[in-house]
Amino acid sequence: MTEYGYFLSCEEFTPAQLIDQARSAQRAGFTRLAISDHFHPWNDAQGNSPFVWSVIGALSQAVDLPVTTLVTCPTVRLHPAVTAQASATSSVLLGGRFSLGVGTGEALNEHILGDRWPSFGERAEMLEEAVTVMRGLFTGERISHHGRHYTVDNARLYTAPTQPLPVLVSGFGPKAAELAARIGDGFVTMTPDADLVGAYRQAAGAGLPGKAVGGVKVCWSSDADKAVDTVHRLWPTELLPGELAQILPTPAHFEQASELVTREMVADAVTCGDDVEAHVETLRAYLRAGFDEVYVGQIGGADQDAFFDAYRDQVLPALAR
Template sequence: MTEYGYFLSCEEFTPAELLEQARHAKQAGFTRLAISDHFHPWNDAQGNSPFVWSMIGALSQAVDLPVTTLVTCPTVRLHPAVTAQAAATSSVLLEGRFTFGVGTGEALNEHIHGDRWPSFEDRAAMLEEAVEVMRELFTGRLVSHQGRHYTVDNARLYTPPTAPLPIYVSGFGPNAAELAGRIGDGFVTMTPDADLVRAFHGAGGRGKPVIGGVKVCWGTDRDKAVDTVHRLWPTELLPGELAQILPTPAHFEQASELVTRQMVADAVTCGNDVNEHAKTVGAYAEAGFDEVYVGQIGPDQETFFDAYRQHVLPALRSS
């Protein structure tokens, strides 16, 4: 049976707001949390970017729900050895309720050291090597590694995970689904695409979890909700590889001028139609997903949680 979690957007909310959302999510009946890992927001209107590892530490003390990163890029901004230490500590703090979602990243977050932004093929190879390094470190043994992309010299995690720490690999196409099936303990993808799920299963992922996420804007005034999405998250509708290659929020703002209000109204679930929200979220279960994380866009969080507690989540669980 599909589990329904809440998506904490570090790009849009302050640390205090994210913690409050986590508490509301549990009260509303969401059974899991996901959290984004960004150095920058997608645009200045979103306006936030708290450090995900600090947030996970705080979440471990605020609620007892499982937490998944959606997703961390462990290859450029932070060395895999440092990322492994952060993930291991998160797992210990959460008493094994941590899932480590990883991906090949976006230039938006990873270019900050001035390094060349690699091609997808190079980033996929870097991710595969990083996962290998991190798995070795999670054992708590002394690790030395000399690879194509990374060197680790006599490193040991003295606070290793005390429970299995699953690594789920993110992807948006068949090549990424194949990589996830080959090296991941699960697959992360953001659209309810049954073909991608089948590609993951066929590449070694059969029996492993598939998880996804979707953003909505619950509100009694649908026009106002559409305006909110168009102001804060037009980036969700940018085509192709733009999300991976544009380097700054200013570039995303320029590209987002191509996203019309009508495009948002047609593509994003807005308003207070319970059936529409249930259909949007339920599409993931129909496509074979094991977990789906819902994020509410905009400040009207309490109304969203009330509506999902009273109407949407019961409708999903009874279908």
């Protein structure tokens, strides 16, 4: 049965707003939370980017819902040993209700220390080695590792997870699905692509969890035109094609590229307004594609209360039926 969670966007909201949204999500009947991990927002209009691990600590004290990072890059900006410690502490604080979503990252966040930005193939190799390092540390045993990309010298997590800590691997194509099947406990992808989910599950093999996790952003508003304007201002980056999201290094570059995204493109691609059936159908597409968890985020701060009221009273009950 598909579970519906709420997506907390660190790029768009302050830490206090994210905590308030998490409480509202729990009251509205969402059963899980996901949270982004960024150093920069995608553009200046979004205007935020708190340290995700601090926010997760606060979430553990504010709500009772499971939390998943969608997604963390444990390869460049943070060493995998440090990411493992942050993840283990999050798992302990959340009573085992934490999942680590990981991906190969974006230059937007990972270039900040002056490191070279590798090709996808090298980043995938780094991610595989990073997951190996983190899984070793999650055992609570002392480990040393001398690999191609990372060295760990006599490290031990004294605050280790007391329950299994799932690692979910993000990607957007067949190569990423195969990587997720090989090194992860689940596959994260943002489009309701049944073929891609099927390829992941086939690669994972019978008897393995094969969890598929997706996410989508919407803009609930009584004024659909205003909602389109909000999305066009805050999230045109969602519609950039190809590998641009992985290789552009600064919010200014994303703003330049987003000049190619028209208001009409946004209206066609993003669910805007207060048509309940349109919102239900947007999420049902993930159910039909075979997803186990789907996270929905509300774009813009003006209609947050209306969004949660509508999803509590109309959208989530319709999905349950």
